[in-house]
Amino acid sequence: MAAERQQGRQAAAAPDSLAIELRGISKSFGPVQANKDISIQVRRGSIHGIIGENGAGKSTLMSILYGFYRADAGEIYIGGRLTPIPDSQSAIRAGIGMVFQHFKLVQNFTVLENVILGAEEGRLLRPSLAKARKALADLAREYELEVDPDARIEDLSVGHQQRVEILKALYRQADILILDEPTGVLTPAEADHLFRILKGLREQGKTIILITHKLREIMEITDTVSVMRRGQMTATVQTAETSPEELAELMVGRKVLLRVDKAPAIPGRTVLKVENLRVRDENGVERLKGIDLTVRAGEILGIAGVAGNGQSELLEVLGGIARGAGSVQLNGVELDLSGKHSDGQSRRLQGIAHVPEDRQHLGMIMDFTAWENVAFGYHNEPEYQKNALLMDNEALREDTRRKMERFDVRPPDCTLAAKNFSGGNQQKLIVAREIERNPDLLLIGQPTRGVDIGAIEFIHKQILALRDAGKAVLLVSVELDEIMSLSDRIAVMFDGRIMGFRDPATTDERDLGLLMAGVDDVKGAA
Ligand code: ADP
Ligand code: MG
Secondary structure: OHHHHHHHHOOOOOHHHEEEEEEEEEEEEOOEEEEEEEEEEEEOOOEEEEEEOOOOOHHHHHHHHOOOOOOOEEEEEEOOEEOOOOOHHHHHHOOEEEEOOOOOOOOOOEHHHHHHOOHHHOOOOOOOHHHHHHHHHHHHHHHOOOOOOOOEHHHOOHHHHHHHHHHHHHHOOOOEEEEEOOOOOOOHHHHHHHHHHHHHHHHOOOEEEEEEOOHHHHHHHOOEEEEEEOOEEEEEEEHHHOOHHHHHHHHHOOOOOOOOOOOOOOOOOEEEEEEEEEEEOOOOOEEEEEEEEEEEOOEEEEEEOOOOOOHHHHHHHHOOOOOOEEEEEEOOEEOOOOOOOOOOHHHHHHOEEEEOOOHHHHHOOOOOEHHHHHHOOOOOOHHHEOOOOOEOHHHHHHHHHHHHHHOOOOOOOOOOEHHHOOHHHHHHHHHHHHHOOOOOEEEEEOOOOOOOHHHHHHHHHHHHHHHHOOOEEEEEOOOHHHHHHHOOEEEEEEOOEEEEEEOOOOOOHHHHHHHHOOOOOOOOOO
16 A cells, blocks of 8 residues: 555656665665665755654664665665765765764864864865865855854864854755754754754755654655655655645554643642752763752643753652752652662652663663563562562563553563664553553653654653652653653743743743753742
């Protein structure tokens, strides 16, 4: 069906109007076939989106096009000509530039140094620094990419670092620009700016491939979109002829509810009360500069913000992992902020469950089995103990099996090591472990990072069910969509402070985006 749609909708283009054509690309990593016989045509001067769930094979395909990986089979045509791309230098020579998910800039070099680094082997041979400076200034002006050429990378915001990556590609005269999940690290305003830049590049005849898992971005900026699922290209459609619902279904292989269905909150008593909470990191730098907030029973307080503005520290100190100063009360009882019980154990006994942001390090022990991970932290509970010394492992395994079934963790094998589950299934295991504790307060950070759309729908439902059971939830997420759809109230963090509180019914992305960028609250605090 998907194949028919592809043929039906994508008219065969004349070869010279194509910037890129991939034919029959396949690539395996050991037993994992990341790309299966993929063919795709990208029109010159278009913005072509590639969308797919985590692990669908998007980055692999683009890494092949950029010469980072070699395909096991298949051919690459650039501008209608068969062009082998054995390495990145060949890709650059073919006019391809790539902005990676994780930037590859040298942190203690300046912008100018980074831009010319490695370019001597490109088309501009050994340019003088002055000449390079002029070229950079021209590019910056032409494409709204202003950035101080003498600033050190480490002093730039993430948005500006991204501009440097784009400048670097343009400086090497790229005609084709590949961006891998570029907006994950940006504020909404920065993302808007990036999209303006991309549209400007399209006007100049550049071809852009945009990888994203965000349906909204695809709908907003692309001309054409290709959908990947489990290593295959399942459809290519014109953006104007599709809808987010159709794309979600093509990505997941079944109908997905994109909007969270939720009843109004009925907040009860105050469960968490935080006053003047402060945290310093190991270098003495203040990361939380006096946080005040409350979360009531039956309510989800969502913390919005660009990553790195103190959200992680807030979760860690509330979860008992880090040390803080100030006052935190749970059900009216003052909590110990000394960080002494750094396993978070004492917090759990007090009724706080914690799904940490960094599940790879804080949430799980990757070499341990699923059941050991689910029991982790709770193995001292009476129900699991036959006597003081011996844990009843079979009871723990049985308990894990039940949780895995309820949370649809795949594969449903509790004796498998955590590292053998996909990111989404690891997250489901942790969410199952924490929610099934029936805590008074759930702390949950980036609940759906790296999780596929189907599992996101499921995890969101579980968080709401906990709220509807009268529990308090503190949700931290860098995904504004997630904050907007789950939260009953929203707090925006910037630079270790809360910039303002908002009601999701009366705010929007732009309003939140200003607070996220540190613009002082004009509406006043709630
Ligand atoms: P996406 O970018 O769509 O999230 P990727 O292309 O990164 O997906 O990954 C596709 C599949 O290939 C995943 O199962 C991933 O685990 C696997 N994979 C990607 N890169 C490697 C690698 N270098 N070694 C082993 N497996 C890999
Ligand atoms: Mg990727």
